[in-house]
Amino acid sequence: MPEVSTAIQARTTAENLQEKIRSRSARVGIVGLGYVGLPLAVEFARAGFEVTGIDVSQTKADRVNLGDSYVGDVPEAILKPLVESGKLRATSDFSAVRDLDTINICVPTPLRKTKDPDMSFIDSACQEIAQYFHPGLLVILESTTYPGTTDEVVLPMLSKSGLKAGEDFFLCFSPERVDPGNPKFQTANIPKVVGGVTKACTEMGCLFYAQALEHVVPVSSTQVAEMVKLLENTFRMINIGLVNEIALMCDRMAINVWEVIDAAATKPFGFMPFYPGPGLGGHCIPIDPFYLSWKTKQAGIEARFIELAGYINGQMPHFVLSKVQNALNDAAKPLKGSRVHFMGVAYKRNIEDVRESPALDLLLLLEQRGAQVSYSDPHVPALRLDGRVLQAEPQAIAAAADCVVIVTDHAAFDYAGLVRQAKLIVDTRNALKGFESGKIVRL
Numbered sequence: 001m002p003e004v005s006t007a008i009q010a011r012t013t014a015e016n017l018q019e020k021i022r023s024r025s026a027r028v029g030i031v032g033l034g035y036v037g038l039p040l041a042v043e044f045a046r047a048g049f050e051v052t053g054i055d056v057s058q059t060k061a062d063r064v065n066l067g068d069s070y071v072g073d074v075p076e077a078i079l080k081p082l083v084e085s086g087k088l089r090a091t092s093d094f095s096a097v098r099d100l101d102t103i104n105i106c107v108p109t110p111l112r113k114t115k116d117p118d119m120s121f122i123d124s125a126c127q128e129i130a131q132y133f134h135p136g137l138l139v140i141l142e143s144t145t146y147p148g149t150t151d152e153v154v155l156p157m158l159s160k161s162g163l164k165a166g167e168d169f170f171l172c173f174s175p176e177r178v179d180p181g182n183p184k185f186q187t188a189n190i191p192k193v194v195g196g197v198t199k200a201c202t203e204m205g206c207l208f209y210a211q212a213l214e215h216v217v218p219v220s221s222t223q224v225a226e227m228v229k230l231l232e233n234t235f236r237m238i239n240i241g242l243v244n245e246i247a248l249m250c251d252r253m254a255i256n257v258w259e260v261i262d263a264a265a266t267k268p269f270g271f272m273p274f275y276p277g278p279g280l281g282g283h284c285i286p287i288d289p290f291y292l293s294w295k296t297k298q299a300g301i302e303a304r305f306i307e308l309a310g311y312i313n314g315q316m317p318h319f320v321l322s323k324v325q326n327a328l329n330d331a332a333k334p335l336k337g338s339r340v341h342f343m344g345v346a347y348k349r350n351i352e353d354v355r356e357s358p359a360l361d362l363l364l365l366l367e368q369r370g371a372q373v374s375y376s377d378p379h380v381p382a383l384r385l386d387g388r389v390l391q392a393e394p395q396a397i398a399a400a401a402d403c404v405v406i407v408t409d410h411a412a413f414d415y416a417g418l419v420r421q422a423k424l425i426v427d428t429r430n431a432l433k434g435f436e437s438g439k440i441v442r443l
């Protein structure tokens with residue numbers, strides 16, 4: 001009776017893993033120890049699991065093993081004791097997979113220059129995992145990606161082992177929603193959506209996250225879970241595109257867009273404020289929607305909102321450039337040869353991440369037009385720009401600039417001092433709300 005013995009075997013594999021997860025004796029692996037992976041590894045270690053982080057970067061693995069955090073949301077005071085107590089360790093050696101019971105994949109999913117998905121990180125992580133694959137593993141992909149990736153890309157790679165998903169191993173997608181620098185919502189208290197390739201996979205994934213995170217939200221498939229993340233980020237990208245277009249309109253009509261948004265936000269229903277800015281930044285909002293538009297193109301649907309919002313958001317650095325140029329012209333200074341100082345280069349306030357930051361585009365645009373650029377950013381001591389490294393300057397240097405541009409509204413800046421000392425300020429973030437001065441030019 002082979003069916004019966006297979007069923008017993010399947011129950012045993014699932015039950016064994018459930019038992020290990022419930023007793024927190026399951027050995028947890030996190031592949032990719034970046035902004036997403038390291039906080040996740042810390043949460044599971046704090047929940048009492050033994051966690052192994054695997055990263056291709058030996059430097060990152062070494063730093064984790066020293067308890068030396070390189071992610072703003074992971075304080076050393078939390079990381080170090082977990083490392084010292086043996087709850088968390090890191091390696092660049094994938095053979096560690098042999099001893100693991102669960103694996104979360106948190107590797108990058110950037111775009112190629114052509115705006116096509118770059119799946120090479122997911123591919124290579126899965127190939128490495130496949131080498132050491134064994135029965136009883138729960139694998140969860142967390143990297144943001146197009147709908148279908150888990151079933152069409154990851155499942156075939158892991159199934160080459162001959163093992164069966166939902167019986168011999170368990171495979172899910174669970175989107176990561178971490179918001180770096182958010183003091184209220186972090187890995188542990190952001191609800192976690194989970195979709196498995198089978199019902200048993202979803203249940204296993206939910207059981208796993210429930211040990212360390214406060215809320216788990218099961219959905220019916222991996223595709224739904226993948227699409228959830230793309231809906232969330234596309235929603236943000238398009239609404240930011242809309243409000244950026246409203247800002248361009250307001251500028252033309254000499255209306256203060258910030259005042260408009262604040263007043264609109266008093267409506268207690270049916271409106272959610274989004275704010276304009278110098279352009280999109282970070283590893284998510286400028287990138288993820290293009291994973292969706294790439295996939296839907298194959299289904300014959302043009303993602304027109306995404307393309308349009310991408311275009312408008314992409315114009316914002318040029319709009320800020322024209323603001324700087326006009327402000328200098330009004331002060332009888334040509335842009336060429338002027339000293340332009342940036343306050344902030346990170347892609348958003350109070351964090352150190354400069355990936356896709358609009359500051360990078362804007363610095364280059366200004367340099368190409370002959371401006372001399374410099375920057376202050378307490379979170380970014382050095383900045384790689386076009387093959388060079390710029391060093392952050394103290395805020396005091398802003399007083400000597402012909403024009404200061406507030407690109408990132410870090411809380412650490414002394415805005416009152418800036419308004420007193422600077423000659424001319426282009427404020428792209430409404431950081432100077434409440435200050436009245438003829439030298440302030442707002443977006």
Ligand SMILES: NC(=O)c1ccc[n+]([C@@H]2O[C@H](COP(=O)([O-])OP(=O)(O)OC[C@H]3O[C@@H](n4cnc5c(N)ncnc54)[C@H](O)[C@@H]3O)[C@@H](O)[C@H]2O)c1
Nearest residue numbers: 032033034035036055056057106107108109125143144176
């Ligand atoms: N940063 C965010 O705010 C955020 C939020 C939600 C979702 N995400 C998504 O999560 C995923 C990870 O993003 P991140 O910001 O943590 O990226 P990251 O670049 O900070 O970290 C990724 C890590 O993976 C490592 N890595 C690369 N290839 C690897 C491989 N083959 N094997 C093992 N390690 C490998 C890198 O060395 C790096 O340490 C992306 O898909 C991203 O879109 C990010």
